[in-house]
Amino acid sequence: MDLKSNNAAPVLTDPAAPMNKSRLGMHSRLLPYSPPLTVFPPGFLLAIPRKKTGILDEFRSSIWLDAMKSSSPPPKKITKDVSNEYPSTDADVAYNAWMAKYPSAIASFEQIANHAKGKRIALFLDYDGTLSPIVDNPECAFMSDAMRANVKNAAKYFPTAIISGRSRDKVYEFVRLTELYYAGSHGMDIMGPVREHICNDMPNCIRSMDEQGKEVNLFQPAGEFLPVIDEVFRSLVQCTKDIIGAKVENNKFCVSVHYRNVDEESWTIVAQCVHDVLKDYPHLRLTHGRKVLEVRPVINWDKGKAVTFLLESLGLSHCDDVLPIYVGDDRTDEDAFKVLREGNRGYGILVGSAPKESNAAYSLRDPLEVMEFLKSLVTMKKSSAL
Numbered sequence: 156m157d158l159k160s161n162n163a164a165p166v167l168t169d170p171a172a173p174m175n176k177s178r179l180g181m182h183s184r185l186l187p188y189s190p191p192l193t194v195f196p197p198g199f200l201l202a203i204p205r206k207k208t209g210i211l212d213e214f215r216s217s218i219w220l221d222a223m224k225s226s227s228p229p230p231k232k233i234t235k236d237v238s239n240e241y242p243s244t245d246a247d248v249a250y251n252a253w254m255a256k257y258p259s260a261i262a263s264f265e266q267i268a269n270h271a272k273g274k275r276i277a278l279f280l281d282y283d284g285t286l287s288p289i290v291d292n293p294e295c296a297f298m299s300d301a302m303r304a305n306v307k308n309a310a311k312y313f314p315t316a317i318i319s320g321r322s323r324d325k326v327y328e329f330v331r332l333t334e335l336y337y338a339g340s341h342g343m344d345i346m347g348p349v350r351e352h353i354c355n356d357m358p359n360c361i362r363s364m365d366e367q368g369k370e371v372n373l374f375q376p377a378g379e380f381l382p383v384i385d386e387v388f389r390s391l392v393q394c395t396k397d398i399i400g401a402k403v404e405n406n407k408f409c410v411s412v413h414y415r416n417v418d419e420e421s422w423t424i425v426a427q428c429v430h431d432v433l434k435d436y437p438h439l440r441l442t443h444g445r446k447v448l449e450v451r452p453v454i455n456w457d458k459g460k461a462v463t464f465l466l467e468s469l470g471l472s473h474c475d476d477v478l479p480i481y482v483g484d485d486r487t488d489e490d491a492f493k494v495l496r497e498g499n500r501g502y503g504i505l506v507g508s509a510p511k512e513s514n515a516a517y518s519l520r521d522p523l524e525v526m527e528f529l530k531s532l533v534t535m536k537k538s539s540a541l
């Protein structure tokens with residue numbers, strides 16, 4: 156498959172972007188793996204309408220800018236106790252209405268615990284903004300020792316996986332817990348437990364070994380894109396080098412272009428750069444994260460599919476006694492929330508305090524509350540075992 160073509164049309168917008176205002180972790184030395192030339196099954200490559208022009212036109216540019224601006228709203232500033240009967244501002248009224256729709260997973264813990272009775276919980280955790288607070292420098296998004304201890308403890312009781320937009324190696328370096336499963340690059344790089352039929356049925360799934368010498372299944376559905384992603388990463392570094400504050404991060408099967416530290420007046424320049432580079436790559440698309448433009452292959456794979464894949468790998472699919480819980484803060488986590496909501500399979504929990512529409516069932520304000528929630532799950536499990 157020709158992954159680069161001059162017949163290509165320009166960059167695609169994230170369908171989720173607003174259209175108007177309105178385990179086994181391996182360390183960085185991943186075993187060498189050259190993916191076979193894949194014949195993707197029908198429907199695996201997403202068909203996305205394109206527009207051929209080298210210039211980010213005004214209309215598209217405003218869509219991009221709206222999406223860029225709304226991508227990471229500041230946390231809600233509480234004017235007073237908004238659970239109070241008499242909220243003081245319109246924002247508080249809106250916040251209360253939002254909280255009624257996405258109640259706190261801590262305040263509603265009894266409800267969650269009732270639903271979990273007799274069920275096996277499987278935990279899926281996003282990293283940035285969920286286990287670690289959002290910080291200006293992506294290289295410094297460390298999780299606290301307390302959070303690490305709580306995640307470690309939770310993994311003693313529930314199968315636990317991290318599903319991140321970062322490269323799998325990078326997120327493992329931050330988390331450093333060998334008892335978890337890891338999916339990097341928005342689920343496009345999964346190291347999971349060995350299950351015979353899984354690798355037989357899926358192209359780009361191979362048997363491999365983790366750093367501890369344990370056999371694992373390594374699933375990299377976008378394996379063929381590796382050279383293209385490298386090339387695009389280098390071009391993006393080159394074209395953004397003069398934009399103060401811009402940072403390009405290679406996440407193996409996707410690339411992040413950060414604009415958190417770029418002056419807002421220069422955001423269009425960042426958008427134009429990304430657009431200019433991507434116009435020659437019809438098999439790459441763009442999605443929006445928190446003050447980050449994410450470039451990724453157009454394959455039909457996302458965090459939701461990664462959850463389904465991991466549940467299958469863990470032998471927890473199609474079981475009535477399994478309750479998957481996914482905790483995440485970002486737009487890309489919505490795919491996982493949706494998968495759990497759709498079959499009434501489990502719960503998505505959105506981390507954040509800025510009201511936004513979501514497929515999640517509950518909410519948590521910030522990583523500190525995520526930690527509290529993990530503690531409560533463990534306490535519940537321990538008491539039910541007594």
Ligand SMILES: O=P(O)(O)OC[C@H]1O[C@H](O[C@H]2O[C@H](CO)[C@@H](O)[C@H](O)[C@H]2O)[C@H](O)[C@@H](O)[C@@H]1O
Pocket residue numbers: 281282283284288289290291292293294296318319320321404406411413415444445446447449485487
């Ligand atoms: O799926 P995730 O684990 O949430 O990863 C999504 C992106 O997270 C990181 O960027 C975000 O967090 C940074 C550190 O707090 C912050 O500086 C940046 O503005 C956020 O967008 C990571 O750097 C990206 O590569 C991930 O795709």
